[in-house]
Amino acid sequence: MDDLLNLTAHGLSEKIEAGEVSVREAAEVANARVEEVDGDLNSFVTPTPELALERARRVDERLRNGGVKPWEVVPIAVKDVLSTRGVRTTCGSKILEHFTPLYDASALANFGEEPVVVGKSNMDEFAMGSSTENSAYGPTRNPWDLNRVPGGSSGGSAAAVAAGEGWWALGTDTGGSVRQPAALCGIVGLKPTYGRVSRYGLISFGSSLDCIGPMTRDVKDSALLLQAIAGHDPRDSTSANVEIPDYLAGLEGGVEGLRVGVVTELMDERIDAGVREVTSRVAGELEAAGAEVGEVSLPHAYYALEAYYIIAPAEVSSNLARFDGVRYGLRVQADGVHEMYRKTREAGFGAEAKRRIMLGTYALSSGYYDAYYAQAQKVRTKIIEDFREAFSRYDVLVSPTSPSVAFEIGAKTDDPLAMYLQDICAVPASLAGVPAISIPGGLSDSLPVGVQLMGDHFTEPMLLRAARAAERAADFEFSPRP
């Protein structure tokens, strides 16, 4: 059974389809793996072994009648920011320690009636962080080196996939939270075009930025999982009413003639030399595979992190206002409603959540709105214009995903600014709403390096095809760790 752990999700799906393995057996293997390694890793806030077995049994029953989608048979880890009916959903926060949602997020509902969920994966509180150290449920550890962080905020999902606690996972990406942990754990992470996947049931962080994305062992799994979750949703007015293409159809088409631009601003000295080296090598391999590779400039990328750290906290300060001790979550009793709000939020939120609420409230407050928030929204326009210009000359843009490999636990916890710098390569695509994928490009200091590929809005089929070629060229072998 252990060899099932070495399969990709599509590989496992084919075996189940062929009748060689049952969904229940797959769920048992995943559960056993969680039991074996999660004491060290802490990938999950809430493992759900019984739920996985029960649902696996029902999917097996349905398999006899046919009509089961190829992805439904593969057990999955779900970031604890996605609402799961009947399964506690904490967002990594004390304020939701006892919260059980009443419905499934649309992305999960699209996946199937009964997703075989192995657990709710750990994350930085309300998805704010780049290391999964800001979780009220303890940090997650990187399967490549237990003294290092897995990245964040979807660090639990990334570690689960890298460790084989399930075959794939859902994460969410506001400013790199799928891509950066994928990079640091040596897996594939895709942030789709903004609006491609419904946000309904995703507990909001930055509503104009949040995207749900696949975290997988290879690019084909990424295409398969995107196929499963994508789609317009009348319950999310920001979801895109755009036809869903077949993401697997042209996946193996190669990069012959594709125009690939390496982003100058994301290859400077802020990026570790070893990371730049791997990125350049992957770009070179794409050229060898027939792509036309050049350099491209996104001049306002230098301002992207700053704009992001105004816009995202501003949206946070608004979104987290819903945690007020009235309809759900923690309440600290007090005499008078305002004191109840203050005490509940003081006790329920961790340090980074408080910091961002404060930063966002400040940036939106009277006298500062134009100087900070409105200015950041204008920078956002400039970044979108930069991308438009770049995509008039190139099909795919390439950069590192993260400026460094996985760092040691505790190394940046006292310095919020140093932590924010982890996002410099990821936030331009977030602000522009374009799709971006991180693939493992190779190693630096024996740790995985992620290479990011970005495409124009709704060009996921082309982006996935390029990423598939890059992944083949990089020849990075997946195997579960530790």
Next chain:
Amino acid sequence: MISEEQVRHVASLARLGLTEDEIREMGGQLAAILDSIEKIRQLDLADTPPTANPLNLSNVLRPDEPRPGLPREEALSPAPDPVDDLFAVPRID
């Protein structure tokens, strides 16, 4: 530097309780973050329109038709203090 008085004011706008230690720390941390953000204020963007949605969607509407919602009992089940089929709050001060 952001004064403790400013920190208290912003925290009160956000209905966020902070300990005395947090108030002392927050001023310095917010100032450091805002300093690092300062460079975007130097860009001349007077003629640039702001972006709120990356796909430029606005006023997305659907037909206003009644649909089944959550039963009241279920909707109240996660509430910390439901009373008589309602969400209860302490005295409004």
